[in-house]
Structure formats: structure tokens, C-alpha cells
Amino acid sequence: xxxxxxxxxxxxxxxxxxxxxxxxxxxxxxxxxxxxxxxxxxxxxxxxxxxxxxxxxxxxxxxxxxxxxxxxxxxxxxxxxxxxxxxxxxxxxxxxxxxxxxxxxxxxxxxxxxxxxxx
Numbered sequence: 302x303x304x305x306x307x308x309x310x311x312x313x314x315x316x317x318x319x320x321x322x323x324x325x326x327x328x329x330x331x332x333x334x335x336x337x338x339x340x341x342x343x344x345x346x347x348x349x350x351x352x353x354x355x356x357x358x359x360x361x362x363x364x365x366x367x368x369x370x371x372x373x374x375x376x377x378x379x380x381x382x383x384x385x386x387x388x389x390x391x392x393x394x395x396x397x398x399x400x401x402x403x404x405x406x407x408x409x410x411x412x413x414x415x416x417x418x419x420x
Contacts, residue, residue, distance in 0.1 A: 303368055303397065304336050306407045307414060319351040328356050333389060334414075335380065336366040342374020349383060358388040364417065365394045366410060368402060393417040 308316045313334075317326065327333055337348035344367075363384050367376050373396050381391045395410040 303366060303402070303407055303410075304334075306404055307334065307336075307366070307411055310411045311415065311418065320347050322351075324351060324354040325356055328358065331361055333361065333363040333384075334366070335363060335384075336368070337376065337380070339367055339369035339373055339376050342372060342376070344376045344380050348380065352380060352383040352387065355384075355387045355389075361389050363389040363391045364414065365391060366414075367394075367396045369396060369398050371398070 304316050307313065315330075319335075335348065335352070337344045340346070365377055365380055367373055369376075377391075377394045377396075381394075384391055393413060395413050397406050397410050399406045
């Protein structure tokens, strides 16, 4: 839901599901916007597995977003560490906390993404 809201707001046509997308598909893009829910104060197993499977690169950027009910824990730190191993520099990290997510919950985070991309 958050990824689709980002896609619509930023007019990004390509949204991939990391559980079904071949990581090499990402190599044609200069910017990776990666999102995950928080599971036990950590990134989902699927997101870590996806990042570990990415091909190595140089000079590409990443933006991270997460959804959580309580705390983000070490989610961003773990993803940034794994992305750095693959050659990505991570800029903006945004999180949204809620029990039941709606489009309105994402507005502030999307605003931050828009500002980051205009830099």
C-alpha cells in the first residue's frame, strides 16, 4: 500500500514485489526505493534476502521506507549495511507508524521523498 502511494505521488511507473522480482532487474535503475514492514524490530526476511541477492554496483543511491506499529528497531541500520556492501549509498529513510494504514498516514513520508528527489 505504501509503495503504491509513493508510485502514484511521484509518478513512478515501475513498482516491483521483492518476493517475485529477480534482483538483477534493479541493475538498470540508478535509484532504488526499497520498503519493508518491521518484523521483530528488524527488516523482513524477504527484504534482507532481496538486498543480499542484488548485483554489486557503484555509485547508485537508495531510499528506504518502512511501516511499523511501534518501533523501527534496527531496521534501517541493517538494510543500510547490506546495501552498502552492494555499492549503494542510502540517503533518506522514512518510517510510518500506525495500527491500520490509510493513504493519509503516508502523506508526510511521501512529502519527504518528494523533497529528497528534487535535490
